[in-house]
Amino acid sequence: MFLTGHMQNAYVTHDLDKAMEIVADRFGVEEFQRVDPDMTVNTVHGEKPLSCRVAAFWGGGLNVEIIEPVSGFVDHYVSMLPADKSDAVPRFHHISLRRDDEAAMREEIARLGLPLAFEGPVSIKDDIPSLVFVYLDGRQSLGHYVEFTWKSPEGWAFVGWPEGRPVW
């Protein structure tokens, strides 16, 4: 079942600071985890730089991520943003599915056959634990992107995986 392991709903915004303010105010989010990844990703056009700003929080067992694309290979994020650049309201972008076996994850992705948006990181400037993410373009069948992600145990701890939360 490809959609098993769902752990995250992710959004894009034109302005992360404003989006955090909106979400915090409306949904009572007291603290976001913040990272500003500056990395190289793999694409069908070869390796590309990608820089973005990211905020995330856990609401029960659901991780909510908000991404502001900054520069580089960000068209897949920008494609889901509103035309009005002053509109900072988050827009739904992808779901993320947890996998704990990277090789099996890659076999699954190959069987799924959805177009690759990008994957990585090939390299990243931030000091973070090991992780792999693969963004697939699921817009035709689901209306949005689908991310598969493998992380080391340290990586899951880094993103604050709730203690005792199973992988469904």
Place this chain on the structure above:
Amino acid sequence: MTLTGMHFRHFFQNAYVTRDLARAEALIGARHGIGEWVHFEPEMDVFTATDGQGMAHVKVALGWAGNLQIELIEPVSGNVQHYLDRLPADEGNASPQFHHICMRVADWDATMALVEGGGWPVAYRGGVPGCEFVYIDARDSLGHYVEYMWMSDEMWAGSGGPAEITG
């Protein structure tokens, strides 16, 4: 507990609207491995912010992937403008369009008291025996609707709902 403390607790569903339920099921089922869908076609007396009290007729399919429920909704007639607004302009496009998330709640009266007390805009409210639901219009804060739903344990089990999602 305040509403803000329970916003995403007991999340279990991502919901989509489509112009053609059968074609949307085929798109998702073939690609994403949901083989069994539960179908129902309620005609309910509902409240909507756009049209007030009246009947709504929709076709619905529910499928599970782990503890995530995928809901597909094809609006048919009546007070369904909040669904129609999210459909693509191309009438031949049956691709699902993300519409809302849903959380199960245990105490319906307490939930509605928090919704009303917190000044949350109600976009859609209705129910059938064993189930009550309300859509909050969160388009100005999260880009989509947010649903809270109370369901009897019997109906929840019958829908394939995991026992650990208690509301």
